[in-house]
Amino acid sequence: MKMGFRWYGEGNDTVALDQIRQIPGVETIVWSLHHKQAGEVWETAEIEAEMARITGISAEAAARGVTRTLDADVVESVNVHESIKLDKTVLGLSRDEAIENYVTTLERLGRAGVKVVCYNFMPVFDWLRTDLWHPLPDGSTALYYEKAVVDQMSPESLIADMEKNSGGLTLPGWEPERLASFSELNAAYEGVTHEDMYRNYKYFLDAIIPTCEEYDVKVGVHPDDPPFDIFGWPRVVSTKEDLATILSLNDSPYNGLTLCLGSFSANPANDAVGAVRTFMDRIHFSHVRNIKHFPNGDFTEVGHRACEGDVDTVGIMAAYAEADYTGYIRPDHGRHLWDENTTNKPRPGYGLYDRALGIQYLLGVWDTVRRGR
Template sequence: MKMGFRWYGDGNDTVTLDHIRQIPGVETIVWSLHHKQAGEAWSQEEIDAEVARITTIPAEARERGVTRTFDAEVVESVNVHESIKVGKRVLGMDRDEAIENYAATLERLARAGVKVVTYNFMPVFDWLRTDLWHPLPDGSTALFYEQAVVDRMDPAKAADAVLSGAAELTLPGWEPERMARLPEIAAAYEGVTHDDMYAHYEYFLDAVVPVCDEFGISLAVHPDDPPFDVFGWPRVVSTKEDLARVLALNDSPRHGLALCLGSFSANEGADAVDAVVTFMDRIHFSHVRNIKHLGGGDFTEVAHRACEGDVDTVGIMRAYAEAGYTGYLRPDHGRHLWDENTTHRPRPGYGLYDRALGIQYLLGVWDAVRAALPEAPAAR
C-alpha cells in the first residue's frame, strides 16, 4: 500500500511539499493541473513540469539536508466533460471531441509515469455541502451536509455558497468558468435518466479503456458525493449495486474504483468494510475518512478515528491490511484545526493538521494488523 496526500500545487494550496515531507509514511503526491477545464487536453510539457516539481527536491531544501522524495503516480482528477455524461453537444463541445482529448491526456500522463487517474461521473456538481466551516463540539470545523437546506436551495445559490466559502482557492468541480454557464448545463440534463447515464458512461469507457490497456494506466472512478440524486439530476455511482453495475460496463482490470469510503458511507446503512472486501481486486485508489450521521440525510465530517463517527475506519484498514492491498490510499478531507480556522484558512476539507493526524491513525491500524498476521510481514 502506498500512502498519498492530495496537493493542489504551488500558489494554489496553503500546504507545501515541505510540510508534507514531514508527515511520516507519505510516499505519493496526489495532484492535478487545476487550471485545466474539463474537456481540455493536457499538454505533455505541462504534465512533465508538474511531475518534476513534485519529484525533485529544490536546491534550497537539499542545502538544509532534505533527502526525502515523493512519486507523482496518482492524478486526481481529470474531470469528465458534461457532453460525455449527457451524450450530446454542450458548452461548445461534442462528446467525441471531449473523449479524444481525454484519451490524449491519459496517454501523456502514462508517458510521465502516472499509474492511476481518478475521475467522477457526477452530473453538474462534483460534490455538495451546505456548510464548509461547520463548528464541531471540540472547536474545530468541518464540512457539513443538511438535506433541508438543499431542498429549499436552487443550484445557482448552491454554487454561490460553495464558491464564496472557498475564497481565492480553486475548488475542483466548482470552476467559476463552468458555473457561469450553469443554466446551459442544467438544461442539457433535462430528460436524462439513470439508464441514459449508464449508456453514456459505457460509451466513454469503450473509447478510453483501450488507451489505458495500451499504455498501462488505470482509471479509478470516485463514488457520488453525496451518494444520492441532488436537484433531480441522476447519479449512478452511489450504492454498492451501482458500483457493481459500473464495473460490469467494462471488464478490463484498468477500469476500477477510487473507493471513497466517506462518500459511500453517506448513505445510512452502507457497509464500507463490505464494499472494500467485495471490490478489492478493482480498487486502484481509496479515500478513507469518517462521517457522523445526524438523521434525515444530514451528516458532518469528523476525525478519522472510528469512534468519532459512523464509518468503521479500523475495519476498513484491517480489510486492506489483511488482503495485502498494493494500491494507493489517502486520508480524505479532515477537520480544520487550530489556526487554520482563523489566520490562514485552507481549502475547505484540505487543511494540514487533521489529514496528518489521520495518516498516522490509519497507518497505525495497518501496521498493527500486518504485524499480527501469521506470516508477520514487514509493514509497507
C-alpha cells in the first residue's frame, strides 16, 4: 500500500509540498492540472513540469538538508466531458471528440509515468454539500449535507451559495467555466435515464481501455457523492450493485475503482468494509474518511477515528492490510482545525492538520494488523 496526499498545486493550495513531505508515511502526491477543463487535452510539457515540481526538491530545501522525495503516481482527476455521459454534442464538443482528447491525455500521462487516474461519471456536479464550514462540537468545522436544504433548494441557488462560501479557492467540480453553462447542461440531461448513462459509460470504457493497457495506466471511478440521484439527474455509481455493473462493462483489470469510502458510506445502506473485500482486486485507489449520519438524512464529516462517526475506518484498513493491498490510499476530507478556520483558510475539506492526523491513524491500524499476522 502506498499512502498519498492530495495537493492542488503551487499557488492553488494553502498546504505546501515541504509540509506534506514531513508527514510520516506519505509517498505519493495526488495531483491534477486544475486549470484544465473537462474535454481539454493535457499538454506533455504541462504534465512534465508539474511532475518535476512534485518529485523535485527546491534548492532552498536542499540547502536545509532535505533529501526525502515524493512521487507523482496518481492523478485526481481527469474529468469526463458531459458529451461522453450524454452521447450528444454539448459545450462545443461531440462525444467522439471528447473521447479522442481523453485518450491523448491518458497516453501522455502514461508516458510520463503516471500509474493511476481517478475520474467520476456524475452528471453536472461532482459532489454536493450544503455547508462548507459547519461547526462541530469541538470547535472545528467540516463539510455538511442537510437533506431538507437540498430538497428545497434549486441548483441555481446552490451554485450561488457554493461560490459565496468557497473561500476564494476553486472547487473541483464547481469550476466557474462549468457553472456558466449550467442551463445548457440541465436541459441536456432532461429525460436521460440510468440505462442511457450505463450505455454511454460502456462506450467510454471500451474506447479508453486499450490505451490504458498499452501505456500501463489504471483508471478508477469515484463513487457518486452523495450516492443517490439529485435534482432528477441519474447517478450510476452509488451502490455495491452499481460498482459491480461498472466493472462488468469492461472486464479489463485496468478498469477499476477509486473507492471513496466516505462518499460510498453517505448512504447508510452501503457496506463499506464489504465493498472493500468484494472489489479488492479492482480497487486501484482508495479514499478513507469518516462521516456521521443523523436520522433526518443529514450527515457531517468528522475525524478519521472510527468511533467519531459511522464509517468503520478500522475495518476498512484491516481489510486492506489482510489482503496485502498494493494500491494507493489517501485520507479524504478532514476537519478544519486550529488556525485554519481563521488565518490560513484552506479549500473546504483539504486542510493540513486533520488529514495528517488521519494518515497516522490509518497507518496505525495498517501496522497493527500487519504486525499481528
